[in-house]
Amino acid sequence: MPCRVSRLARSVIAYYPESDMAKIESGTREEVRKIVYEFFAEECEVSIENLHEGTNVIKDLEGDSLMFLELLEIFKKKYGLDIELKTVGKYVVKHPAETIGAIIHMTMLIIEHENRISEIV
């Protein structure tokens, strides 16, 4: 398996041309879902067919926070998001996202609300 640093980030951005603005368009959720699945399949060296919405990234895939950080950077670049990591961190304290489904959901919220995600209770 190739292990080029940020290769996945670069390939994802090349595959999905960068949007001009952060907004939810039709197909965005499916796009996010595809990226998240491909990301964890590559990072955790598992087959994408073995992943599902309920897969726990920490317990089932032995993932870590650095993976989540990398995923966030991918989406920041792809959608040109105005979002501070610590804003996401504050949100995660209140709304932990450990499964692939929860991470997709949170990513959609970040794309939609950017830094205003901190206002979501």
Add this chain to the structure above:
Amino acid sequence: MIPDGLPAVEKKRTASIFPAFGCRYLGNETGILGDMSADLHELLGRAGEAVGLTGDMLAGSPYGDFSDELTSQYAVYLYSCAVSNIVKRSGMYSDYAAGYSMGLYAALYHAESITFEQGLDCIRTAYDLIRSDASARDFGMGLISGLPQSDVKELISRSKDLEIVNANNRHSFLVSGYDENVRDVLAAAKLHGALNTQHLAFRSPYHSRFMNKAADAFREYCSGMRIYDPIYRIVSAVDRRVIETGEEVLNDLAGNINHAINWHETMSYMISSGVDAFIECGPGKSLYKMAKFIDGDFDVYYLHTLNNLISSGRICSHADALKG
């Protein structure tokens, strides 16, 4: 020799990097290394004679979760030296070598500045001196991920004993000091928006000023050792100096005990010097993961992917290096 008509293969500029204890192993290091060569077996025999490390100890903690810090340090050093042997036997030249924290000992072994047994002695001596200094109080270390360094500095400024003792990359920082204050700052960091905080199971404030006495004693110990000039340039994780003589090695061995290191800057230095392939010589892939948040166009190969580099034909050999 490249046949006529074929383009020359661009050689990688390579650095060998060495992890510290505490990293999570892949779990099958013993099998992978055993399939590649007899180095691990041979070195384990020597480590058994020197410090009592056994195969059962390794087998009991396949993921590197040793309950004993000293055994954990011996183990990561052993695996790192075994990978080093394989890298060198495959003909790969290291333009640079660098060690993350106690990975320095394996980097020095790789650069033939110290012997395998000297490295084990250094680990044991440093550990004893550090524990002696740290036993007076409860010390601790913690990891903060997802905050900028300026925010981490602000958070630790509330406790005079706390220090940032390593910047792993642009998102991840190690803090060290009195354990109660480490725990407090981790909690504060979480509230401040850190994506992750982790209290580490280390009982000593490695790389902090609390280790000044231990560093002096360790320098004295090391000054009695025969230290050779390294055959590869070592980049100091303490101050990014390029180490080329035995005397400079001695200074770095001592400085590594009581000075903060900066892995982010160490990697960045090598990248800016043209390195585009790093070989993580050791168990796990902790340095590979850290490198994801270090800017530059480079690859990091670890044990699972080392063969990809070897078979790529793009490695720079010692003969290539001699040709310049």
